[in-house]
Amino acid sequence: MFPIRDHNPSSRRPLVTWALIAANIAMYLVTLPGQEAGEMLWAQLALYPLAIVNGELMGGLLTHMFLHAGLLHLGGNMLFLWIFGDNLEDQMGRAGFLGFYLGAGLAAAAAQIWADPLSPVPMVGASGAIAGVMGGYLLMFPRARVDVVAIFIIFFKVFTLPAWLMLGLWFGLQLLGGFANVGAQGGVAYWAHAGGFAAGLLLALPLFLRRGGPDFWSRTHGHPPHPDAAYAGSRIPRVTRR
Numbered sequence: 001m002f003p004i005r006d007h008n009p010s011s012r013r014p015l016v017t018w019a020l021i022a023a024n025i026a027m028y029l030v031t032l033p034g035q036e037a038g039e040m041l042w043a044q045l046a047l048y049p050l051a052i053v054n055g056e057l058m059g060g061l062l063t064h065m066f067l068h069a070g071l072l073h074l075g076g077n078m079l080f081l082w083i084f085g086d087n088l089e090d091q092m093g094r095a096g097f098l099g100f101y102l103g104a105g106l107a108a109a110a111a112q113i114w115a116d117p118l119s120p121v122p123m124v125g126a127s128g129a130i131a132g133v134m135g136g137y138l139l140m141f142p143r144a145r146v147d148v149v150a151i152f153i154i155f156f157k158v159f160t161l162p163a164w165l166m167l168g169l170w171f172g173l174q175l176l177g178g179f180a181n182v183g184a185q186g187g188v189a190y191w192a193h194a195g196g197f198a199a200g201l202l203l204a205l206p207l208f209l210r211r212g213g214p215d216f217w218s219r220t221h222g223h224p225p226h227p228d229a230a231y232a233g234s235r236i237p238r239v240t241r242r
Contacts, residue, residue, distance in 0.1 A: 002076070003083050003166060004158070007145040007228040014086035016094045020101065021078050024126055027066040028074050042067055046122035049113040065105040067124035077126045083146070084130075084137045087224070091140060092207060104132020104199045111195020115178065123189050128196035131174070135200025138167040139208050143222030164222070171197050 031042040044057075047064035051057040068074040089097040108128020137144070142164040150157050171194065178190035208216065219225070 003080070003146050003148050005147045006083055006087070006163070007147070007160075008087050008141060008224045009229045010086040010090035012090055014089045016098050016101075017081060017085035017089050020085070020098075020126075021081060024066055024068065024074060024078060028068050028071075031067060042124075043122070046124050047109055047112075048122055049117055049119045051120075052109075052113055053117045061106055061109050062102070064109065064122075064124050065102075065126050065129050068126070069124055073125060077130055080130050081126065081133065084133050087141065087144075088133055088136050088204070091211075096207075100136065100200075100203050101129050101133065103203055104135070104196050105129030107199030107203075108132065108189075108192040108196030111198075112189050112192035114195075115191035123192065125189070125192075128189070128192040131193045131196035132200030132203065134167050134170065135197040136204030136207075137200075138163055139201050139204045140211075141222070141224050142217070144224050145228065162222075 031038040031045075033039060045060060045063035045067055047060035048057055052061065068077065085097075085101075088100065092100055105126070105128050108131060109123070112123055112128070142162065144163040145160045146163050146166045147158055147160050148166060150159065174190045174193040174197065177188060178194055181187060181190060212219070216225075
């Protein structure tokens, strides 16, 4: 089950979200497997928990957010950023959102290092930072409607869930994965996901309080503070911005 869109249009062009997506795609193309120079660059820019603990390769705390281990890894992360990033950028402003995104990514890296500080295995991917975006989205728009696809062998079905349910389930799965894979080398960085998500909730809290805190939810009933996206044409149409 994975999201394909939300019903939450933004009021401005999400230039930072687009730029982050473009930067991730560009870095993936530069570091494609099979290119010796690209593979060397990938290895230099990845995050190595053991090296960080020893005070080495500190730049990886930032650069790992723009590297990916494959096309599916990149595509999945960019889909989540595309769906949820524009609305937080709309609320925070472009500079604020960029700082939020990078801060969540650093917190995610810290969580993974805390969970496995002696690991020599490189960690890469934007998913920790994007998990932060999802955490902030949950705080601001808990009842925003999100379209998800459930795949049943060769069939699939699109249905709509409230953001709190979809994102809450995702966070719960990261916690379960983290506890189930304690001590495992490689694989999914579950603690980076969980840490990034929790950091996103905390980093978005000042914005939430400026909007009125619980009164903001009371005014909107947990929905975005504007009409839902309009749909036309097909069963899964494009969003038309108001």
